[in-house]
Amino acid sequence: MEKEENLKVPPPESADDKYVYYIDKSLPLSDQVIIKEGDRCLLNVRKIFTDNVYFGVCYTTFDSLSGMQHQFRCKDRPLGNLSVVNDKEKFLSLFLFDGNRYRQKQAYLRQEEVFFNLPYRVFFYYDEDDRYQSTQYLCEDGSVLRGLYGAKNTKHLQKMLIEFNGFATLGPPTKQEVINYYEDKKTSYANNQISVSTDYSEIIIEHTTQYDKEWSDIKRRQKCQKNHQ
Secondary structure (H helix, E strand, O other): OOOOHHHOOOOHHHOOOOEEEEOOOOOOHHHOOOEEEOOEEEEEEEEEEEOOEEEEEEEEEEEOOOEEEEEEEEOOOHHHOHHHHHOHHHHHHHHHHHHHHHHHHHOOOEEEEEOOOOOOEEEEEEOOOOOEEEEEEEOOOOEEEEEOOEOOOHHHHHHHHHHOOOOOEOOOOOHHHHHHHHHHHHHHHHOOEEEEEOOOOOOEEEEHHHHOOOOOHHHHHHHHHHHOO
């Protein structure tokens, strides 16, 4: 992978070897983030395509406590809807709402790490009544996957199974259910995956496997910039 100063994101400890970051070093970093909320910055929003079909959105945030976080939302989720992703104001509105709702839930959710001896970390979340809510995966590449939402009762479960394509549970999921959900999402996500940053993303982020290809989003944008100089 070619070495360019603009591919390093400050501070150095926030970078990793799974993603490539393109930042204009001639401008302050604060001028290039999409939005800053407290100490949390939204750096990039990119559309994910698999087999040339829109699959969902991946967005990257940074804060001093959590560092770099790569979040993914499927196209069937409000934040992952293509029309929302393409519209900066709509996306930011849902992004801020999603973040506030998540923080409110975190205020009373209990997190429990489950040791399934898998190549990724698994956390179960329970509400104040100790009822299972969801599963969160901390993947090896630093990305976060959330899903396997818990139903309130059997009637609610049937509705959720349809809404989430068969991935919902009544109570904590089994190890096999955790694996099945992960493999379904990550396999689809990695199948001929191409990411394209939105027009309102000035900081460009892509996986190293994409940067190594001719259709790298960073290289494509660099080429366009040169042609317009």
